[in-house]
Amino acid sequence: MHFKVRPAAKEDCKEISRMIMELAVFEKMTDQVKITHEGFTVVGYALYFYIYSTWKGRSVFLEDLYVMEEFRGKGIGKGLMNKVAEVGKKKQCVRLQLSVLDWNTPSRDFYAAKGAQDLTASEGWHLLRFDGRDLDNLANEAPED
Amino acid sequence: MDYSIRAANVEDCKDIARMIVELSEYEKVSEHVKVTQRDLEQDGFSKNPFFHGIVAEVPEQHKTKDGHTKIGYALYFYSYSSWSGRAVYMEDLYVMPEFRGKGIGKALMSKVAQLGLAAGCNQLNFTVLDWNKQSLDFYFSQGSVDVTTSMGYHVMRCEGEALEHLAQP
Numbered sequence: 678m679h680f681k682v683r684p685a686a687k688e689d690c691k692e693i694s695r696m697i698m699e700l701a702v703f704e705k706m707t708d709q710v711k712i713t714h715e716g717f718t719v720v721g722y723a724l725y726f727y728i729y730s731t732w733k734g735r736s737v738f739l740e741d742l743y744v745m746e747e748f749r750g751k752g753i754g755k756g757l758m759n760k761v762a763e764v765g766k767k768k769q770c771v772r773l774q775l776s777v778l779d780w781n782t783p784s785r786d787f788y789a790a791k792g793a794q795d796l797t798a799s800e801g802w803h804l805l806r807f808d809g810r811d812l813d814n815l816a817n818e819a820p821e822d
Numbered sequence: 823m824d825y826s827i828r829a830a831n832v833e834d835c836k837d838i839a840r841m842i843v844e845l846s847e848y849e850k851v852s853e854h855v856k857v858t859q860r861d862l863e864q865d866g867f868s869k870n871p872f873f874h875g876i877v878a879e880v881p882e883q884h885k886t887k888d889g890h891t892k893i894g895y896a897l898y899f900y901s902y903s904s905w906s907g908r909a910v911y912m913e914d915l916y917v918m919p920e921f922r923g924k925g926i927g928k929a930l931m932s933k934v935a936q937l938g939l940a941a942g943c944n945q946l947n948f949t950v951l952d953w954n955k956q957s958l959d960f961y962f963s964q965g966s967v968d969v970t971t972s973m974g975y976h977v978m979r980c981e982g983e984a985l986e987h988l989a990q991p
Contacts, residue, residue: 697904729873731842731914732855741904762988772981779974792984797976801952804969808945811965816939819932
């Protein structure tokens with residue numbers, strides 16, 4: 678199947694918003710989606726941003742990778758991921774990081790096949806979070822400037 | 823103990839580079855720190871910085887035996903959750919051993935949270951090693967949740983040859 682991968686433009690937000698919700702359905706987390714949103718040729722997307730490792734330097738974080746179900750198995754997900762890696766490389770990024778749910782075997786296999794290491798399994802890294810009232814409480818205790 | 827917390831500036835990169843190495847030794851992970859003082863200067867203080875920093879300082883009379891007054895730091899950057907929006911990621915939080923137990927780590931982390939909220943963030947995220955019980959207890963006592971344990975998120979990484987291969991057009 679012929680497809681192309683290109684940078685997202687502002688006009689794509691409606692389609693991206695739709696696919697974010699589709700991805701959340703796949704990840705069984707629709708109650709977590711707080712950003713609102715709602716026919717198409719846009720069939721997949723990747724959302725990424727730059728991060729920093731104080732040990733290795735510039736890195737890129739792949740926040741979302743999604744291809745609509747009927748378009749899977751055609752190399753589109755790989756194409757999207759290749760593009761993110763390429764964009765990162767142009768900015769001298771030395772790492773690409775992402776997170777995956779432990780039960781999501783097809784995705785874990787997909788990423789493992791691309792050479793991704795599971796740092797939670799191999800090194801014991803856990804992701805921790807403050808949000809909601811806990812985040813407010815923490816911020817309220819900050820010292821005066 | 824008297825201390826102050828302020829935004830890092832480019833002159834702090836020497837001390838931040840020093841403390842990054844100290845933190846990597848504490849974390850005992852077989853990583854070699856490649857980032858230099860110059861990398862920090864370029865990556866943190868240019869037009870589109872990859873990170874922001876805050877530094878904890880003590881007055882001259884409390885300086886370390888090596889003469890350091892900059893005795894802790896936090897390094898953070900803005901990230902994004904496609905589900906809940908703007909987030910802040912705390913990459914490093916460190917206080918030199920002789921200054922621990924005085925509330926400085928908590929003050930640094932609170933400051934990151936405050937800055938994050940001011941920027942419209944809904945989450946503060948960070949990672950901790952599972953054997954680091956002291957840090958885990960500290961973070962849980964402050965109200966954080968372990969999203970790896972509760973939701974099953976695993977941290978994955980591509981680097982080196984695998985990343986080179988992925989970046990082929």
